[in-house]
Amino acid sequence: MQETEEAKAVLSDRILSLAESQTIAMAKKARELAAKGYDVINLSFGEPDFQTPQYIKDAAKKAIDEGFTFYTPVPGYPELRQEIAKKFKRDNNLDFAPDQIVVSTGAKQSIANAVMCLVNPGDEVIIFSPYWVSYEEIVKLAEGVPVPVMGRLENDYKVTAEQLEKAITSNTKLVMYSSPSNPTGAVFDEEELLAIARVLEKHPQIHIIADEIYEYINFGGKHHSMASFDFIRERVITINGFSKGYAMTGWRVGYMAASREIASACEKMQSQITSGTSSISQKAATAALQGGNASALEMTEAYRRRRDLVLNLMNDIPGFKTYLPSGAFYIFPDVSEYFGKQYEGKTIESALDLSMFILSDANVAVVSGEAFGAPQCIRFSFATSDEKLTEALRRIKESLAKLQ
The missing domain is CATH 3.90.1150.10 (Aspartate Aminotransferase, domain 1)
Incomplete structure (x- = not known):
């Protein structure tokens, strides 16, 4: 433009x-x-x-017929947040209470909420590169300083723990990455994530945004979450949603899970920007999770x-x-x-x-x-x-x- x-x-x-x-x-x-x-x-x-699978569409039609046409709670319907908590336990062996989950109008909003709640002007944000196009711009909106760290082609574009350690300074506030990755399709295995987590363990001022929106589109086996390492779990914000795995791009439903402090801050931020996500979309998302991931x-x-x-x-x-x-x-x-x-x-x-x-x-x-x-x-x-x-x-x- x-x-x-x-x-x-x-x-x-x-x-x-x-x-x-x-x-x-x-x-x-x-x-x-x-x-x-x-x-x-x-x-x-x-x-x-x-x-979008038919059973999800049917749930949306049913929600309209049953009168779910009013404002929704800012962090999402309790039923949906409960289903998301079950999903985390089922798929990732992660224990989150519903009040640690905030549903947003797409995963992009979940990421923006978290960045806005954590980053002050001048804070450095390490972004594993190549990165999704909006990461850097969202950091700039928060007046943070993006610090891209480039993964090498010979390592399938994955950033190593050693590269991360060299990029950290006293001004580093946040690390952002996606796995599976947009744009590369790279997937971090458990050993690689553990090495990265051990680096971050030494820097308690740094939080981590783990974008897992492509979780189900994984050709190599089990998906691994940064939040699975208990020694840094409280500092990880896990982002996910329904657009990719359930072919629900137009429904605009994403979510994040984090410590209660960060989840509460993101709810507060969202309350002043969009409030709660569409009622019909949330009912469809609830049905999506109840139907599993087949x-x-x-x-x-x-x-x-x-x-x-x-x-x-x-x-x-x-x-x-x-x-x-x-x-x-x-x-x-x-x-x-x-x-x-x-x-x-x-x-x-x-x-x-x-x-x-x-x-x-x-x-x-x-x-x-x-x-x-x-x-x-x-x-x-x-x-x-x-x-x-x-x-x-x-x-x-x-x-x-x-x-x-």
Whole structure:
């Protein structure tokens, strides 16, 4: 979004310094191109292509018929928070009471609530990089100082305990990461998380936001939570939600679990911004948890097949440095070998240039890695059909061959 000089005189420094979400911006460009009649394949959006399971939809319809059309408690219906507590015990062996859980309008709000409640101006926030696009901007809104720490490609982009230790200063207040990761699909195993937890154990002033929204989309086995280590449990804020595992993106329901002190602070913050989440969505989310995670596991098998399909096709494209994502539905290849190449007098100088070239020449929408803290990469979502993925990669290979 380009602000006019007049707008700059009116708008706050806060909003002028805030970057637009690049995933949403690229999706917007793809829609504009499609509106002009182009056959665009959109691999930019982090959204399951599956419908919300029918039993969840039925619960929402029932809630409407039963009159659940009024304001809800700020931290969520007690029944939903109880089901979330059961989920934590069932899936993660974590003991949370309902008053340690706050339901929000999406996991993004849960993250923003926690950051706003913990970070003072000038506090440093270590963000494992590549990171989800909103982490850095949310920290900036809180007037904190983002400190990205980059994981290496040869380690599947996972930050090590040693890297974390070197980044910590007396000003570090918070560490943020996701596992499974958006944008890389990397998954921390128990040993890796334990090593990170041992580093953080030595720094009692540091809290941790563990974003586990892709928990169920895990191709490697058991999911591990940072909060499972009792020696730092009180400092961990666990974020999760329904959008990815239950294909409920439009329902906008996320949640966090933390110490009572932090949960109470997040409830207070939320009470002044949005209040309680939609009543109908909460009833649907309650039914989702009561129905277990069978539908999530079924979707995960489809994502696994698509991951393998995309990797096989990408290995056929010169200049793409790939790895094996262990979760989520993204792959984040290093495409820097294309920087400096040209087509029709235009030079590809960045991942943004390359993603725009792919959109205009191949009519495939992807997202540049700059937004994720990795300017040498491009993010591909494989949350779409096998046919579209096959066609998209065919087009991309054909277009990239034009660059000399």
